[in-house]
Amino acid sequence: MISRISLYFALSLTFFACQETPKEMADTSPAAAAVTIPHAPASFNKVLDAHGGLATWQSQQSMSYVVAAKGETHKIDLPSRKILLENEKFTIGYDGKDVWLKQDSAYYSGSARFYHNLYFYFITMPFVLADPGIRYEEVAPLSFEGIEYPGIKIAYAANVGDSPDDNYILYYHPETYQMTWLAYTVTYQSKAPSENFRLIRYSDWKTVNGNLLPHQLQWYDYKVGVIGEPSRDPMVVSELMLSREAMDGALFVMPAGAEVVVE
Numbered sequence: 001m002i003s004r005i006s007l008y009f010a011l012s013l014t015f016f017a018c019q020e021t022p023k024e025m026a027d028t029s030p031a032a033a034a035v036t037i038p039h040a041p042a043s044f045n046k047v048l049d050a051h052g053g054l055a056t057w058q059s060q061q062s063m064s065y066v067v068a069a070k071g072e073t074h075k076i077d078l079p080s081r082k083i084l085l086e087n088e089k090f091t092i093g094y095d096g097k098d099v100w101l102k103q104d105s106a107y108y109s110g111s112a113r114f115y116h117n118l119y120f121y122f123i124t125m126p127f128v129l130a131d132p133g134i135r136y137e138e139v140a141p142l143s144f145e146g147i148e149y150p151g152i153k154i155a156y157a158a159n160v161g162d163s164p165d166d167n168y169i170l171y172y173h174p175e176t177y178q179m180t181w182l183a184y185t186v187t188y189q190s191k192a193p194s195e196n197f198r199l200i201r202y203s204d205w206k207t208v209n210g211n212l213l214p215h216q217l218q219w220y221d222y223k224v225g226v227i228g229e230p231s232r233d234p235m236v237v238s239e240l241m242l243s244r245e246a247m248d249g250a251l252f253v254m255p256a257g258a259e260v261v262v263e
Contacts, residue, residue: 040136050177052211062247065240082252102258112261142171209242
């Protein structure tokens with residue numbers, strides 16, 4: 001894992017109203033839920049089960065989707081987390097060792113290392129929170145519109161990824177165990193612990209090849225447990241695909257004219 005979620009630039013996407021209850025339920029059969037995380041609270045394993053089960057997720061080999069407002073297509077080899085991100089102006093990839101950038105001009109001037117898997121980590125909640133090197137702790141619930149959403153805090157062991165001081169709190173519906181909110185801190189730039197949590201509300205859940213994944217994420221103003229108004233346009237995902245067939249590895253090889261990036 002090279003980097004995790006850190007949102008230090010403005011996202012400009014389209015906004016829809018969020019739904020409280022998902023229209024579709026994932027496969028929660030015993031076979032699909034066979035894999036658990038022994039050191040995680042039972043509640044977190046129930047969240048994974050509500051989204052199709054960790055065994056089902058681990059059987060997936062490839063993933064692709066479109067970030068609608070940006071016109072970007074993302075392709076991922078799930079076992080290796082290799083990524084290819086393409087739009088009309090630039091291409092960013094991760095080949096298992098290096099992040100690389102190819103463009104005809106200096107159009108993209110941000111951190112390609114940060115950006116290459118930003119959307120991947122948002123979209124693949126809650127399953128990326130089952131990665132190795134994670135510590136779990138049940139915390140106080142989040143209140144919104146008369147519902148108390150129980151919380152599970154996620155922290156990383158030292159030297160795991162680029163931002164081991166990041167913290168996340170997953171909040172799930174008390175009856176369905178489906179993920180509804182994610183609070184997270186940003187330490188990618190500062191490299192220092194923070195208690196300044198950002199907040200996302202997840203909605204438009206759809207079952208894709210056995211796993212329940214979000215197609216819309218809405219950021220909210222948030223301070224000291226108080227949820228305000230939506231703070232920006234949501235992140236909308238389309239054409240989301242999961243497959244048990246691997247992608248051609250040549251997709252992720254750094255092409256001629258590309259440059260390795262370190263930041």
